[in-house]
Amino acid sequence: MSLSVIILAKNEEKNIQDCIESALFADEVLVIDDFSTDATVEIATKLGAKVYQHAMDGNWGAQQTYAIDVATTDWIFFLDADERIPEVLQQEIKAAVTINEKFAYQVPRLNHAMGEPLYHGGWYPDYGFHLMPRENFRVEGFVHPQFVHPYQARKLKNHLIHYTYSSWEQYFNKLNNYTRLAAEKNYNKGKHALFIRDIVLRPCFAFIKMYLLQSGWRDGRIGFILASFHFCYTMAKYVKLYALECDKGAKVCE
Incomplete structure (x- = not known):
């Protein structure tokens, strides 16, 4: 089975390299760029990501659904530009995709604020849907999009690193x-x-x-x-x- 990591970005030149490098284990990395005016596109292209420029217009759900439509793989993983996939999570993702059981996987996130990890205050484990089969999947909503799909939910054990506020x-x-x-x-x-x-x-x-x-x-x-x-x-x-x-x-x- 094949996997796309999808990254939505706009003016993320400070984050995009580390983000993409943590995703290069996938079969393809897609950057959906909201017409950045900095070096985001240049950096992403140099690292081998496929870049699609598409206006978001404040609609996260529509932007994510567009990303699903242009992906060419069996599975997709949504990753924000300020997130990183540690190696242990990479291995767990690859194992889930290889098994190919049709679940929508929630992934915990370890959030950081000003460089400090947040383990309390409702910040951890901060589960969110990230890994899912591409087929029969769409996203709805502007501010806090909702995933619409027929799959049962399952949780992965290892967390993403999320640099929430720098x-x-x-x-x-x-x-x-x-x-x-x-x-x-x-x-x-x-x-x-x-x-x-x-x-x-x-x-x-x-x-x-x-x-x-x-x-x-x-x-x-x-x-x-x-x-x-x-x-x-x-x-x-x-x-x-x-x-x-x-x-x-x-x-x-x-």
């Missing part, structure tokens, strides 16, 4: 973008933001859950910082939803 500037850029997209998604679903429930209480519970209930405190200073920022993230997405409603003259804002 700088605080990157973190806040993502926070601003993701909270906006989350607010728009909830608004389009007809959800409403209530001041006490959503803007006051939800952020407090988000902090308590990550820092205390999920033992984020065990990760030290970075655990406290990320739990505090999770408070901010939760508040921001509901404040933005509240603002969208107010812009449309919702009664909740009167």
Whole structure:
């Protein structure tokens, strides 16, 4: 059986080489590039990856489905540019593909923030679907895409390395973008933001859950910082939803 590793990328010149090099055990590496303006395409091509330029337009699900369509192999593995596949996981992936049992495999991720591994606070094992048969597979959704397939789920043992945040500037850029997209998604679903429930209480519970209930405190200073920022993230997405409603003259804002 054959395997494609699929990487979605835009302006990832700092990450793309290490990412691709960790995927070269596959039969093909596909980079779906959202018209990068840096050296991403040049680096990927030099390393032997097949590069397809395709506009994402904010739709992750459509971009991933496009990647599935252009893949030529029996199995696919989705890899983000800031992720790496350690050798032990490479071997486990190759074994699963060789056996060729039709499962959608979830893979754990060891996230890192500012170079520090995160084992607590809900950050680990952080399972997500990465390995699956290409046939009868598609992806739907903008912000948090959902895989649509007929296969039963199974988990691999070894984890990906995920360099989640390498700088605080990157973190806040993502926070601003993701909270906006989350607010728009909830608004389009007809959800409403209530001041006490959503803007006051939800952020407090988000902090308590990550820092205390999920033992984020065990990760030290970075655990406290990320739990505090999770408070901010939760508040921001509901404040933005509240603002969208107010812009449309919702009664909740009167």
